[in-house]
Amino acid sequence: MKTAYLNGTIVTVNDANEVIHNGVLVVEEGKVTHVGSAEEFDHQSADLLVDLKGKWVLPGLVNTHSHIVMTILRGIGDDMQLKPWLETRIWPMEQQYTTETAKWSTALGLVEMLKSGTTTFSDMFNPIGIDADGVARVIGESGIRSIFSQTLFSFGTEDEQKENVRSAREFAKTWQNEFDGRLKTMAAPHSPYTCTPSMLQEAAKIAEDYHIPVHIHLSETAQEVQKNVDDYGMRPVAHLESLGVFNHPTIIAHGVHLIQEERETFAKYNVAVAHNPVSNLKLGSGIADVSAMLNNGITVGIATDSVASNNNFDMFQELRFAALLQKGAKEDSTKMPAETVLRLATKDGAKAIRIPETGSLEVGKEADFITIDPTNKSHLQPTEHVVSHLVYAASGSDVCDVYVKGKALVQNGECTTLDEEKILFEADRVYRNFKK
Numbered sequence: 001m002k003t004a005y006l007n008g009t010i011v012t013v014n015d016a017n018e019v020i021h022n023g024v025l026v027v028e029e030g031k032v033t034h035v036g037s038a039e040e041f042d043h044q045s046a047d048l049l050v051d052l053k054g055k056w057v058l059p060g061l062v063n064t065h066s067h068i069v070m071t072i073l074r075g076i077g078d079d080m081q082l083k084p085w086l087e088t089r090i091w092p093m094e095q096q097y098t099t100e101t102a103k104w105s106t107a108l109g110l111v112e113m114l115k116s117g118t119t120t121f122s123d124m125f126n127p128i129g130i131d132a133d134g135v136a137r138v139i140g141e142s143g144i145r146s147i148f149s150q151t152l153f154s155f156g157t158e159d160e161q162k163e164n165v166r167s168a169r170e171f172a173k174t175w176q177n178e179f180d181g182r183l184k185t186m187a188a189p190h191s192p193y194t195c196t197p198s199m200l201q202e203a204a205k206i207a208e209d210y211h212i213p214v215h216i217h218l219s220e221t222a223q224e225v226q227k228n229v230d231d232y233g234m235r236p237v238a239h240l241e242s243l244g245v246f247n248h249p250t251i252i253a254h255g256v257h258l259i260q261e262e263r264e265t266f267a268k269y270n271v272a273v274a275h276n277p278v279s280n281l282k283l284g285s286g287i288a289d290v291s292a293m294l295n296n297g298i299t300v301g302i303a304t305d306s307v308a309s310n311n312n313f314d315m316f317q318e319l320r321f322a323a324l325l326q327k328g329a330k331e332d333s334t335k336m337p338a339e340t341v342l343r344l345a346t347k348d349g350a351k352a353i354r355i356p357e358t359g360s361l362e363v364g365k366e367a368d369f370i371t372i373d374p375t376n377k378s379h380l381q382p383t384e385h386v387v388s389h390l391v392y393a394a395s396g397s398d399v400c401d402v403y404v405k406g407k408a409l410v411q412n413g414e415c416t417t418l419d420e421e422k423i424l425f426e427a428d429r430v431y432r433n434f435k436k
């Protein structure tokens, strides 16, 4: 089946950052097989013609760090420091999770992600008390693309930690490349401050055994960096390097508190960064020096973190914050231009999480794309400067259609694979069962 999407403006995010007005996007067997102008395309060759009626088409957004299972914890602990927030609000609530809680919470997150244009997400979940396989099925069946991981902690008894490693290992093996390759897995030690050195090495071993990346929180706060120095006599980056973690493809979340030597270490090992601008601001962690990371050749993606620290999955909001923060922090409005930030949220994000087959609209790539209809939207007019509007004016609620592997998961703002009404009702019901 060869489907040609016609009469739209195509934001390719290819190497030349081409934006094609009156363009054609052709999709066959879930892949992009042609991108170009309408004049050079033989309309007769397509099995199905879809008139985009002036919509904008761009690669689906890639959220490089989230905690989707936590979605129903939105709003439970605003305006708190990270450590007490985790210890007194988040972790006690997570202790009460059942499989049912986890599934509806995840489904709620999926509705929000898909409807706001995210087609791929990279995620860590806390496995306490839940059937992780059930959660993986909810994600896979929604049609979204994901690289998912069960978090490792050095909490609890020795037996509990052994079980944590065993189940994380099993999860990584079972779900790698499932759902037609849309679901992949990672090894996810939570952080150097919640994992002992031996747990970090266990995680690295899982990555090695299944040829999967490592995903870890790193250098999010100044206190955590100091604690690492106090506990191990070195900063967190040197600590992970010494344990051999970076010998595996690694994505670190945050990197707010890095020194130049650490950025050079990241560049040397090709460690990628998931930048969480809103979460870092909300938790008072600071502002990551993304400009310096890019100058050092580090691959950076954009992310929301969980909605408990954001408080939404709207990647368009992250785009704007990522651009504005660098300009403000550096007192230089030329930092993080719109084209750069859009690239981080799509192609570079995909590269960061080691799924380079998505993230741009180029021949051979997976057909993961979204549309925005600027018609009758005053905040997207005049329509000439599309990339500028995507970064500085649009929001997730502007997204019209969402496709993954060429399949429509959202059409005209409505989910096609998820029962939104039921999900909102059930998520609210399971939330009310919590003891607060």
Ligand SMILES: [Zn+2]
Binding pocket: 065, 066, 067, 217, 253, 305, 306
């Ligand atoms: Zn996180």
